[in-house]
């Protein structure tokens with residue numbers, strides 16, 4: 001295997017998704033390097049979440065391939081993909097509302113490939129993951145009592161419980177206060193330090209442009225530009241389809257598109 005190939009953890013090759021006879025993703029090809037942070041940007045309805053659903057096996061493409069760590073996972077089931085080292089959070093957090101924060105993370109640990117027996121996973125391992133996301137003080141709180149920001153962090157901890165090497169974060173900054181967004185930026189960078197590869201969707205460009213090695217811009221299901229954050233944000237097609245006007249340096253903390 002060539003050195004460059006060995007560094008690729010995820011590759012999509014000419015992926016098409018059609019729903020209700022409508023093309024949702026058209027011929028998407030992209031690669032993600034190991035231990036990099038790549039963000040997907042684009043207006044509402046561009047197909048960003050659908051792209052995550054394809055990678056995680058929740059939506060089956062009608063053409064193309066998804067390759068993770070040299071394995072073709074295009075036809076794999078979501079649980080197989082998770083056990084293979086890919087985990088995600090959801091745009092609208094989906095914790096188990098009646099379970100405590102600790103139990104939510106234990107559920108992730110139990111589901112993850114590390115736990116092959118019938119005994120519940122250790123509370124200590126779950127507590128450590130709550131600590132990673134800054135929620136140690138909430139371990140006994142039912143998930144339904146957590147704020148949006150806390151629920152988003154809980155989802156990250158639960159996803160980490162499955163021991164992913166590639167983590168997909170769908171809008172972790174949406175609806176958060178500036179202080180909570182700062183925490184989200186710190187968390188993303190800390191996750192990379194832990195050796196993870198991250199694929200992020202967010203409209204908050206201050207987060208995506210600051211933390212990402214590469215941005216990929218989608219519009220109407222097509223990949224329109226990819227590259228270094230500054231190049232992508234300055235690209236005429238991204239300005240036309242997403243930003244509306246060139247984004248001043250000082251404005252890169254603004255939310256666009258939703």
Ligand SMILES: Nc1ncnc2c1ncn2[C@@H]1O[C@H](COP(=O)(O)OP(=O)(O)OP(=O)(O)O)[C@@H](O)[C@H]1O
Pocket residue numbers: 019020024042043044045046047048049050051091258
């Ligand atoms: N299950 C489905 N059936 C039919 N159409 C769908 C389905 N899921 C998504 N779509 C359509 O696919 C397109 C892309 O949706 P998607 O949720 O991937 O966009 P997005 O880029 O994540 O948008 P947002 O920024 O609003 O989250 C939209 O037009 C949406 O209506």
Ligand SMILES: [Mg+2]
Pocket residue numbers: 048049050091
């Ligand atoms: Mg979405």
